[in-house]
Amino acid sequence: MHKNLFPLSNVITKGMTVMVFFLLITSFQLDDKTKKTFKNAESNEFCFKCHGQSKYSYNNTESGHHVFKKMYSEAIVDRDLFYESNHRQFKCTDCHPEDYDTFPHPGRLRMETKYLCIDCHGGDPKYAKFNFEKIESEFQESVHSTKHSQDFTCWMCHNPHTYKISTRSQEKIKDIVAYDNAICLNCHADITKYQLLTDKVIPNIVRKHEWLPNQALHFKNVRCIECHAMVNDSILVGHNIKPKSKAVKRCVECHSTNSLLMASLYKFKVQEGRSKAGFYNGVIMNESYVIGANRNYYLGILSLLMFGFVFAGIAIHATMRIIKRKNNG
Amino acid sequence: MAEKLYLYPKWVRLWHALNAIFILLLIITGISMQFSKPEFGFIRFDIAVSIHNIAGMLLTANYLLFLTGNFFTSNGKYYKLTLKGLFQRLTKQFIYYTIGIFRHEKPPFPVTKERKFNPLQQFTYVAAMYVLVPIVFITGWALLYPEVLFTKVLGASGLKVNDFIHVIVGFFLSFFLFVHVYFCTIGATFVSNFKSMITGYHESH
Numbered sequence: 001m002h003k004n005l006f007p008l009s010n011v012i013t014k015g016m017t018v019m020v021f022f023l024l025i026t027s028f029q030l031d032d033k034t035k036k037t038f039k040n041a042e043s044n045e046f047c048f049k050c051h052g053q054s055k056y057s058y059n060n061t062e063s064g065h066h067v068f069k070k071m072y073s074e075a076i077v078d079r080d081l082f083y084e085s086n087h088r089q090f091k092c093t094d095c096h097p098e099d100y101d102t103f104p105h106p107g108r109l110r111m112e113t114k115y116l117c118i119d120c121h122g123g124d125p126k127y128a129k130f131n132f133e134k135i136e137s138e139f140q141e142s143v144h145s146t147k148h149s150q151d152f153t154c155w156m157c158h159n160p161h162t163y164k165i166s167t168r169s170q171e172k173i174k175d176i177v178a179y180d181n182a183i184c185l186n187c188h189a190d191i192t193k194y195q196l197l198t199d200k201v202i203p204n205i206v207r208k209h210e211w212l213p214n215q216a217l218h219f220k221n222v223r224c225i226e227c228h229a230m231v232n233d234s235i236l237v238g239h240n241i242k243p244k245s246k247a248v249k250r251c252v253e254c255h256s257t258n259s260l261l262m263a264s265l266y267k268f269k270v271q272e273g274r275s276k277a278g279f280y281n282g283v284i285m286n287e288s289y290v291i292g293a294n295r296n297y298y299l300g301i302l303s304l305l306m307f308g309f310v311f312a313g314i315a316i317h318a319t320m321r322i323i324k325r326k327n328n329g
Numbered sequence: 330m331a332e333k334l335y336l337y338p339k340w341v342r343l344w345h346a347l348n349a350i351f352i353l354l355l356i357i358t359g360i361s362m363q364f365s366k367p368e369f370g371f372i373r374f375d376i377a378v379s380i381h382n383i384a385g386m387l388l389t390a391n392y393l394l395f396l397t398g399n400f401f402t403s404n405g406k407y408y409k410l411t412l413k414g415l416f417q418r419l420t421k422q423f424i425y426y427t428i429g430i431f432r433h434e435k436p437p438f439p440v441t442k443e444r445k446f447n448p449l450q451q452f453t454y455v456a457a458m459y460v461l462v463p464i465v466f467i468t469g470w471a472l473l474y475p476e477v478l479f480t481k482v483l484g485a486s487g488l489k490v491n492d493f494i495h496v497i498v499g500f501f502l503s504f505f506l507f508v509h510v511y512f513c514t515i516g517a518t519f520v521s522n523f524k525s526m527i528t529g530y531h532e533s534h
Binding site for chain 2: 211213214250251252255256296299300303306307310311313314317318320321324328
């Protein structure tokens with residue numbers, strides 16, 4: 001009895017497993033909105049079917065079995081993040097060789113040379129406002145380039161499948177800060193990624209910044225690059241990451257009316273200029289409070305006037321007392 | 330011979346001395362931060378921030394000593410304002426300070442055991458200690474923990490208002506301090522009022 005039942009349950013279990021996997025693989029249906037909004041969505045789905053999740057399946061023609069495999073994490077592209085990214089209108093094979101259309105992918109494709117930002121964006125008048133040429137030359141001067149091999153490319157920070165512009169958007173400054181700092185922390189707070197490029201021990205960011213007053217507030221409200229990248233007038237976001245010895249350490253660089261933040265974090269939102277008719281750096285005040293940088297011109301004048309009156313009053317009163325005392329012998 | 334009155338018990342002198350130290354530190358570091366410039370560092374910014382924060386916290390603790398002391402001892406009665414006739418009394422004292430004092434007139438409200446402060450003193454001390462100082466330390470704590478207060482209670486815009494109030498009240502307390510120190514020179518002698526805050530005895534004219 002047991003002998004007969006065992007293979008039957010085995011078949012049922014196997015059948016169930018195949019059905020569950022089949023449902024998992026086929027359950028994703030590209031919605032009509034995505035199809036309409038993104039002209040290459042349907043053809044990209046051919047790639048996303050495997051690269052859009054953690055598992056993929058194929059028919060092994062040798063054994064005749066349907067095989068399920070775990071997708072290599074680096075080869076997974078999040079479908080949702082891709083369709084929010086700057087490259088969302090692209091076809092996968094715009095950047096990857098057409099040969100990827102075949103499966104199994106030819107082995108030589110592992111050696112494919114990946115495009116860099118400048119390869120597509122350089123010299124293109126459509127992208128002139130971004131000044132990619134300057135970004136490229138700044139990057140070449142930065143420690144990311146000079147201290148590392150050519151393996152350090154744009155993609156280390158800007159994942160082409162997910163990267164989206166944040167500084168030029170109308171997002172809240174805090175969201176821009178969180179998004180941009182996550183890019184740095186992706187390697188600087190992850191030992192496995194950090195040591196892909198260096199043998200150094202990963203520095204403890206919190207301990208290294210212990211000198212910074214209100215550390216948590218700074219980390220939430222300003223980007224790493226505010227202090228670690230050179231400000232450049234011709235590009236919106238500085239790409240020349242300086243050696244740590246040259247990082248900004250003087251508080252007054254930001255905490256003053258001539259705040260460095262106006263040329264970096266708030267550069268895009270600077271509309272009010274440095275008008276004396278009200279608040280200095282009013283744009284900073286819209287979303288945060290930077291002691292020394294958010295100053296009111298009238299309050300400054302008024303306080304000086306009042307200090308003047310107080311001192312003048314005291315001086316006159318004191319002089320009168322002295323004169324009267326002398327007159328009375 | 331000048332008459333001596335024991336008006337300032339030990340706890341009042343201790344509180345007053347600590348208050349003076351903290352307020353001075355707060356004013357100096359506050360002005361340094363408010364007018365910070367890269368090319369001119371009166372006090373290095375991070376040091377000024379740390380001193381300001383610590384002095385502000387200690388000022389709050391010291392204020393609790395003042396409140397407790399005034400609640401449990403007779404010192405509290407000196408801060409009880411009588412509104413009836415207040416304006417007339419303030420005017421009378423003001424006229425004395427601006428005219429009478431130069432004519433060597435007798436003070437209209439001489440210091441006694443029952444009246445430690447003249448009307449102008451009483452009014453400004455009540456305003457400073459019961460209105461301005463609480464405002465300045467409450468707004469100061471709010472600036473220390475803006476994440477807690479402003480995002481959860483008031484919304485981001487509250488930060489500006491808070492900052493404004495803190496700075497303005499800080500200025501008023503600075504003016505108060507200058508005038509207070511100057512008026513202390515008007516005593517039996519130039520330094521007798523300063524001595525009083527050490528010995529506890531007030532010396533009358």
